[in-house]
Amino acid sequence: MKRLIISSINHNLNNAVALLKSIDSKTYCDASLGPYYSSIGSHIRHTLDFFDCIINGLDSNDIDLTARKRDEILSTDKAAAIQHIYNLQETLLSYVDVNTDYLIHVTDNMGQGKVTVNYTLESILAHANSHTVHHYATIGYILNHLGKEVKIPGFGYNPTTPINKREGI
Template identity: 85%
Template sequence: MKELIISSINDNLNNAVALLDAIDSKTYSDDSIGPYYSSIGSHIRHTLDFFDCIISGIDTNDIDLTARKRDEILSTNKEAAKSHIHTLQGTLLSYIDANTDYLIHVTDNMGQGKVTVNYTLESILAHANSHAIHHYATIGYILNQLGIDLKIPGFGYNPTTPVNKREGI
């Protein structure tokens, strides 16, 4: 199961690379679209932060999703983001043969303070992948509002969305 999850994540991250290859740097950092005025780059950075928290905490069994790096270079420089994605993909591949038969402590803020819950590596990675898809959907909205028509099949759609509804951006 872990191999399938990591393969799915890496395919999803490949969609982000395809997006970055298809847009220019100005579009990547454009934060003119309301209501949140966030850029495509800020959404890419945020999804990468989530994965980075997993990688940073896996060895100590203490993944803290509130301890995000928020590296602004990833928000503004699409080449840096692509490089980071490729590094992340390699790291994820290294987990395929890792022993993960234990519970991992994951901390997040649910809106009323931090809480730590137990996950498996597979469950936190699946959660991170769903989180990325959610942000890809927001990126699709931003592109639409900017009048940019791209076609990356399935981008921003959950795989459970019926195929006839899952066109991608």
């Protein structure tokens, strides 16, 4: 199961690379659209932060999703984001044969304070993948409102969305 989850994540990360290679830096950094005034770059950075929290917390068995680095370089520099994705993919592949038969403590803020719950590596990675798809959907809205057409089949759609409803962005 872990191999399938990591393969799915890497597929989604490859879609991010394809997106970044197909848009210009101005589009990547454009934060002019309300109501949140976030850029494509800020959503990419945010999803990478989520994965970084997982990687950084695994050894100590203390993943803190509120301890994101928020490296603004990833929000503004497409090449840095692409390289970060490649490094992340390499790290994820190294987990395929790692024993993960234990519970991992994951801390997040649910809106009323921090809470720590138990996950498996597979469950936190699956959660991170769904979180990424959610942000890709937001990126699709940003691109649409900026009048940019990029075709990446399935980008921003949950895999359970019927194929006839998926058009990519």
